[in-house]
Amino acid sequence: MKLIAQRLYLRDLEPSDIDAVHEYASSLEVVLHQEWGPNTIEQTREYVAGCVMGNSLPDRRTLELAVVLNDGSLIGSYRATxxxxxxxxxxxxxxxxxYWHKGYATEAAKRLVExxxxxxxxxEIFATSRPENLxxxxVLEKLGMQQIYLYRRNVLIRGEWRDTLVFSVKV
Incomplete structure (x- = not known):
């Protein structure tokens, strides 16, 4: 699968993506608001291998997609379930x-939603965020999403109970 946007495209994750994925998956800055990570290289290998296997299923319900710039640089990933x-x-x-603050997350999300x-x-498309992840x-608001729920202290992230915002948009 290859979803082409203006400055980037989304494609299935591949085994050769491990190093590029690990560059961001091992960053505390990236996973600050996530329940997972920062990943060890072995965790990244397992993640990519699981994505490759899942993406090979003919009736898959989850898409694990690499975000790749037109120059071939893998800059992130999207999941749709x-x-x-x-x-x-x-x-x-x-x-x-x-690659933050350059509009890539929004561009990739718009193409995926389409x-x-x-x-x-x-x-209908849903997404979650921590309230402090402005x-x-x-990005979610640029997709036309609106906050529909706030779950208080529902997720444990590195020893701290955190809130979750739920966003939605009808398509």
Whole structure:
């Protein structure tokens, strides 16, 4: 699969992506608001191997996609998980900090949402963020998402109970 946008494209993760994925997956700055990480190289290998295996399934419900600039540089990844009935999907993403604040996360998300709506006929897209992750919230708002829930102290991240915001957009 290859989803082409203006400055980048999304494609299935491949075994050769381990080093580029590990560059951001091992960064505390990237995983500051995540339940996982920072990854060891072995954890990154296991993650990429799991993505490659999952992406090879003919009836996959989860898309694990690399975000790649037109020059071939892998700068992050997106995940989209379809609901059982296929009418909803949840998206999430991680980007290498060297590429933050350049509009790449929004560009990739818009292309992915378009794909989910057109190819899978998804009617609603969800995403979560921590309240203090203002950059991520800004990306979600650029997709037309609105906050629909606030879960208080529902997730444990590195020993601290944190809140979760849930965003949604109808497509």
């Amino acid at each position: 379809l609901s059982e009935d296929g009418t909803e999907a949840e998206i999430g993403y991680s980007l290498n900090p060297r 794909h989910l709506a057109c190819e899978f006929h998804v009617r 950059a991520s919230i800004h």
